[in-house]
Amino acid sequence: MSELFGIIGNPIEHSLSPLIQNKAYQSHHIDAHFQAFHVEYQDLETAIKGMKTLGIKGFIVTVPFKAKVIPYLDEIDQTAQKTKAVNIVHMIDGKYVGYNFDGKAHLEALLEDMGIQSLSNQHILIIGAGGAAQSIYYTLSQFKDIKIDIANRTKEKAKILKDIGVNVKNTNVISLAEAENKHIQYDIIIQTTSIGMWPETDKSPINISHLKPGTFVSDIIYNPSETKILKQAHENGARTQNGKKMLALQNALAIEMWTGKKVDYNVMLQTLNEALS
Incomplete structure (x- = not known):
């Protein structure tokens, strides 16, 4: 059964993370799918609980939830503590742990x-x-x-x-x-x-x-x-x-954390360039 990963934000329709993540999974033969989730402001806690119940092992956090998500996580790393912002979440032993990889x-x-x-x-x-x-x-x-x-x-x-x-x-x-x-x-x-x-x-x-x-x-x-x-x-x-390589590297770091598999970020960078050309 494929693993499900995602990104939460509002708005989220413009996000290119699903495109580049799914391309990376396909290119590296990783049995996973990446989905964008539009979350309303008042529904953030419910959304996090729902994702945990579904067993979603990892997700990206984008605006406007990078700070707002912290109270609903079980732990956060030192960088997230200092910056008061999270952009990557990983489930470890049933707990959601937040990181900041920017x-x-x-x-x-x-x-x-x-x-x-x-x-x-x-x-x-x-x-x-x-x-x-x-x-x-x-x-x-x-x-x-x-x-x-x-x-x-x-x-x-x-x-x-x-x-x-x-x-x-x-x-x-x-x-x-x-x-x-x-x-x-x-x-x-x-x-x-x-x-x-x-x-x-x-x-x-x-x-x-x-x-x-x-x-x-x-x-x-x-x-x-x-x-x-x-x-x-x-x-x-x-x-x-520009910010393309940073975005590709963020996504590559997330995939490696979630799956344990190192991916070539250049695959995602090429997909980004094609999408934005």
Whole structure:
């Protein structure tokens, strides 16, 4: 009998996870099916109980439930505790355990696309202070020899984000205007907000018209493939990365956790590219 996995969210109709997950199962001969579940806000607890009763061994959590799901889980890992957000759930011995793989997936994608094994001595700008920024910052803050600036529309929210870090002495909170004025200083710029996402593709959180040689700009948005900030970065000689590889890696990590089988994330990345072309 096939295992059933899924994703919960609201709205959920736009999710590409069912497409890429089922393609991975098919390509790797895994007897499983992945389903999207639209959950109403007031029905979240009932939905989690129902999934456990059905024996669903794992599911992905997306907006707006990454924080709201925590009270209905049995345990959460350290990253989820720090960031107060869960995006992967796995049933272990009848208990639902929540994890946050946003930062892990982004770091793997970043290192691979930059062609390096460490972020030592990098000066990094993180734009945004939302859910994805929390996990990405928490992961990066564990490096002792990098410097991080967090820029957000409201500095108060960025200060709260700084407090979850490990090596906070290496972190500064700045305004978006300050980030725009000093963007030439950064080795890596990571854009974590929804600004520039389809259909508002003409927007960018900051202007980056002057970049130092070798700058790498990452935007976690995957639709469009090239946001306004990535287009500007590319035009100014920077290497760039969109959110497709991060999404593919998140799903690959989930499959490995749920099934014990390592899958080639490139299968999912290719499916993503085809779906968004």
